[in-house]
Amino acid sequence: MNLVSTNPNTMEVIGEITCTDINSFNTLIEKSKAAQSYWKEITIDNRIKIFKRVKEILYNEREEIARLITKENGKPLFESYSTEIIPTLSILNYYIKKARKFLKPHFERIKIPVMIHKKSWIEYEPYGVVGIISPWNYPLLLPMGRIIPALISGNAVIFKPSEWTPLVGEKIDSLFKSAGLPENVLQTIYGGAEIGEALVKSNIDKLFFTGSTRVGRIISKTAAEKLLPVSLELGGKDPAIVLPDADLDRAAMGIVWGSVMNAGQTCVSVER
Structure with missing residues (x-):
């Protein structure tokens, strides 16, 4: 089965992507866990080098990617730059500059009164395999805002882009591959609700979901049953x-x- 991507302005078919086999999730998870065990041992300096290359490739291909977003999502080209390309470059800059500080082990004074003269030693460990389900309205910015910190901190990622913008999702995948990210550290899966449901129910270690409040409630219940850490960014009434x-x-x-x-x-x- 294929996902057919259509330009919402012209209804022109602009591409097709093969859906992920729902029966392949055990293999996907095994590959991610094996890749993560290697990736987490890579030094933060070497991880940052890869993200610098991602930033360079994104900048060099900004025109192509902005036009792809406009073609597949429908937003004006100006918004593809101002709300997708530019802020994603800013996110990359932020984590490239701050990741060492954020992940550095350190002492921290305990604020509990009975232990006021004690200090605790804090070390950060990656979750393992992080699932990321993203929507169509910001098909570059929103997934990259989750993928970047998850990967730079030593996790492997299984990323499901929206079924309405799979070509942008495919482009995100290619950015990291072109930058030299090791195989299977980022795996991208394609499909509709059934693929998202399979990801939520799989043996991942953390989940990010951005989407509707209705689906967020369903995911929250499923995650609660298995004590899966989940971060939800849902609709607002601002x-x-x-x-x-x-x-x-x-x-x-x-x-x-x-x-x-x-x-x-x-x-x-x-x-x-």
């Missing part, structure tokens, strides 16, 4: 607050932009 001293013309423009940007398909868009 207000705009205009204070008495505000510039009303500027506020009005900001409210309209915050409501209709990306056709309103943003979890933090202005809705009231």
Whole structure:
């Protein structure tokens, strides 16, 4: 079975991707766990070198990737740059600069009164295999915002892009492969709800889900039954607050932009 990707502006078919075999999940997990056991031993400096190459490739291919996002997602080319390419480069810069500090073992003073003169030693260990399910509305920015910190901290990732934007998901996969990420440290799977459900029920160690509140509730219940750590980014109902001293013309423009940007398909868009 194939996923057919269609340009929402023209309804033109722009590509097809073979769906992941739902019966292959045990093998996928085994490959991820084997790759992660190797990847976590790579020094943080060597991991960062790979992410510098990812940033370089993304920057060099920015025009191609921005046009792919516009073609598959439908947003204007300006928004593909301003809300996808540019912030993703910023995320890469952030973790390239901060990862050493964030992951460095350190002493920390205990704040419990009865142990006020004691210190604890903190070391960070990766979860293992992290599942990431991302939506179609920001097909580059949202998954990269999860994939980058998960990988740079020593986890392996199984990534499921939205079935509506699989070509952007495939491009994300190729960015890391081109940058020299070891085989199976990032695996990308394709399909609809049944593939996402199989990922949630598989033997992963952590899950990130970005999507609807309805699906988030279902995932939360499934994760709770197996004590799977899960991070959910769901829909919102966000207000705009205009204070008495505000510039009303500027506020009005900001409210309209915050409501209709990306056709309103943003979890933090202005809705009231």
